[in-house]
Amino acid sequence: MSLKHIFVFAIAVTAVASAQAGTTQLISNGNFETGSLAGWTSATTNGQQFNAIANGGNVPYSGHAVQANSTGGTFVAVSDQNGPSGQALLQTFTKTANVNSLILEFDWFDNTHAAFNGTEINGSQQVGRVDILTAAAGSWDVTGGVVQNLLLNAGSVTGYGTTIPWQHSSFDLSGLAAGTYQLRFANGQNSYFQEFGVDNVRLTAEVPEPSSIALLGLGLLCAGLVRRKSAKK
Known part of the structure; x- marks a missing residue:
């Protein structure tokens, strides 16, 4: 998965989490x-x-x-x-x-x-x-x-x-x-x-705030960045 795809996926997960919260x-x-x-x-x-x-x-x-x-x-x-x-x-x-x-x-x-x-x-x-x-x-x-x-x-x-x-x-x-x-x-x-x-x-x-799901998306993004950086070494 490219860095662009990882970034888009993370944003989508966060958006879905926000829509379901409240x-x-x-x-x-x-x-x-x-x-x-x-x-x-x-x-x-x-x-x-x-x-x-x-x-x-x-x-x-x-x-x-x-x-x-x-x-x-x-x-x-x-x-x-x-x-x-x-x-x-x-x-x-x-x-x-x-x-x-x-x-x-x-x-x-x-x-x-x-x-x-x-x-x-x-x-x-x-x-x-x-x-x-x-x-x-x-x-x-x-x-x-x-x-x-x-x-x-x-x-x-x-x-x-x-x-x-x-x-x-x-x-x-x-x-x-x-x-x-x-x-x-x-x-x-x-x-x-x-x-x-x-x-x-x-x-x-009241349903839980989306923090845990949003953090998951952010974690996936960070993992992708680390993996991409390691591959370039």
């Missing part, structure tokens, strides 16, 4: 600015499910008002109901082996009008939760399919007509093994209304 978003439509739940799977036990609604608007089933998310855009996702039921919003993501940092962030509120009383989200108990699930877990799984519970019954118990502020939460999921998972926002109610809001969901994967 951060990647693993969640699509996390801010619901499509005006829909595109990219998400919505599950319900009675037909009343999460909906993308106007930021600061009213939920469709109970008609209750939702406080605007000051850091949100035009739309947010909110669940509500007018009877015993369960609602879940899920999206699948994959952590690859080269990811060295995985950070989940989202805005949320859980406004329940009866006291929380369990862990089930199928409509048998009054619950709000956020989980990381296995890829094969069912929408209502709260046992073996739960890899990590992030929030459980952390909302506010209020009277009817009360709106509560949005909160921002962040979780370091870097310890997850490489594989495919589901992110789930869910709530269940067996007595009274409950509104669960979600917005600005970001799952940021």
